Amino acid sequence: MFKVKHLIILVFVAAIGIAGCKSRFEKLRASNDVAKKYQEAIRLYNKRDFSKALVLFEDLSQKYRGREQAEGLNFYYANTLYKLQDYTTARYQFKSFADTYPASKDAEEARYMAAYCYYLESPTFSLDQENTYKAIDALQLFINLYPTSERATAAAKYIATLRGKLEDKAFENAKMYLTTGPSNVENYRAAVIALKNAQRDFPDIRYAEEMDFLMIKSQYMYAKNSIPVRQEDRYNEAIELYNEFTTNYPKSKFINDAKQLKSDIENGIVLNKQEMALYASEQAKYLEMLKKTGKIKDTTKVNTTTDIKNK
Secondary structure (H helix, E strand, C coil), X not given: CHHHHHHHHHHHHHHHHHHHHHHHHHHHHHCCCHHHXXXXXXXXXXXXCHHHHHHHHHHHHHHCCCCCCHHHHHHHHHHHHHHCCCHHHHHHHHHHHHHHCCCCCCHHHHXXXXXXXXXXXXXXXXXXXXHHHHHHHHHHHHHHHCCCCHHHHHHHHHHHHHHHHHHHHHHHHHHHHHHCHHHCCHHHHHHHHHHHHHHHHCCCCCCHHHHHHHHHHHHHHHHHCCCHHHHHHHHHHHHHHXXXXXXXXXXXXXXXXXXXXXXXXXXXXXXXXXXXXXXXXXXXXXXXXXXXXXXXXXXXXXXXXHHHHCC
8 A cells, every 4th residue: 555655645746846847847938038038049959858948949939030149049950950950941941041140160061961861851752853953053062162072972972872772763664654554555666755855864874774675575565566668767776776776785785685676577567568569469369450441540649658658
């Protein structure tokens, strides 16, 4: 019984203590003693009690505006937001600090942290990459402003990581056209264009070899699923892509698959020529029959194949 009562008393005392601490904080928060409030905010920050420190810094940021202490206060404020992982607001505050106090000893760090917050907000490559582009711009600006800074090396590494993410997105977007080709033959052509554009935008893209191979495959599928009168020209474009690929990557891991595609392309050309020859023969017979029946007089003025190609 004594132990139970003793436990109850301890819990009660602890509750009173917690309530007392909370009331002291709220009392300080509501007071006009900005100097004491500033000291307490710094103390809470150093104790890593960032949530309470933020409450005080937000209040003080209004009261210290235009005063000498505002510089240090605003830097603490931005860092507190960063510690709480509110990267959107933190980067705004860091940038604002760097713009407002360009001569400050903390201006370099603030500019760097603003860019780094953008980096942290860059999403996975499958999502919209607006923040990725903004992060690259911000990090590059930092490097331009502080080329000799130790942080410039880290900024360059972050830019490389972000560009890698953009490469991933460009590559996956291009492949998406290839996978959706069966539902729309024009997507095969779109895949070729997207793959070329990705290599133009990212000349050192690490997927270049595979992308060149996929261009052959996409062009082959585009030709194969085209109307007969369009196939030969499109097959020949695939052969050109194959020749470029084997010249650039003679020992590619895709070389055997590429050779198989070339064989399929050449067979496709042969079959297409046979089909077109048969079509031409049937067309000639049909036109001759029309001439005999008097429905047309001059078959030389009729060129159905050309008409179809121009459609």
